[in-house]
Amino acid sequence: xxxxxxxxxxxxxxxxxxxxxxxxxxxxxxxxxxxxxxxxxxxxxxxxxxxxxxxxxxxxxxxxxxxxxxxxxxxxxxxxxxxxxxxxxxxxxxxxxxxxxxxxxxxxxxxxxxxxxxxxxxxxxxxxxxxxxxxxxxxxxxxxxxxxxxxxxxxxxxxxxxxxxxxxxxxxxxxx
Numbered sequence: 001x002x003x004x005x006x007x008x009x010x011x012x013x014x015x016x017x018x019x020x021x022x023x024x025x026x027x028x029x030x031x032x033x034x035x036x037x038x039x040x041x042x043x044x045x046x047x048x049x050x051x052x053x054x055x056x057x058x059x060x061x062x063x064x065x066x067x068x069x070x071x072x073x074x075x076x077x078x079x080x081x082x083x084x085x086x087x088x089x090x091x092x093x094x095x096x097x098x099x100x101x102x103x104x105x106x107x108x109x110x111x112x113x114x115x116x117x118x119x120x121x122x123x124x125x126x127x128x129x130x131x132x133x134x135x136x137x138x139x140x141x142x143x144x145x146x147x148x149x150x151x152x153x154x155x156x157x158x159x160x161x162x163x164x165x166x167x168x169x170x171x172x173x174x175x176x
């Protein structure tokens with residue numbers, strides 16, 4: 001009986017998490033604050049561009065330009081990753097595709113560890129954008145600019161991770 005009660009409680013929590021994420025609307029006003037209530041998946045900032053990070057010398061301007069063209073707004077940056085409970089459970093289970101309601105946020109950091117930009121994805125209900133895994137993207141830079149929705153710049157890049165439900169992710173974060 002206790003097992004059944006626990007299962008029901010977990011199912012209710014998952015439904016509540018998915019419903020809250022389904023109702024999530026990231027706006028220009030909320031983009032730099034809403035994710036702070038999510039779980040920090042990477043307490044220590046991680047380097048996004050391993051091609052530049054592994055070099056023992058300072059990269060040349062040409063190398064930085066090439067990396068920026070390859071990696072877009074995520075090049076040569078330290079980031080922190082945040083997830084909601086739905087995404088965290090999927091990551092821990094190695095589940096692909098991610099369930100509806102999963103929220104993944106990447107906070108790009110300045111040299112003083114403040115947020116320079118925030119980008120993320122929210123897994124929407126089937127049919128939202130089937131060609132792109134039903135993910136809604138958002139991105140904002142402190143220097144200005146905000147976009148959200150079916151963003152071609154995001155989905156075009158993330159299509160390279162189609163076999164992982166459009167999520168660039170290494171299992172290294174799974175046990176944090």
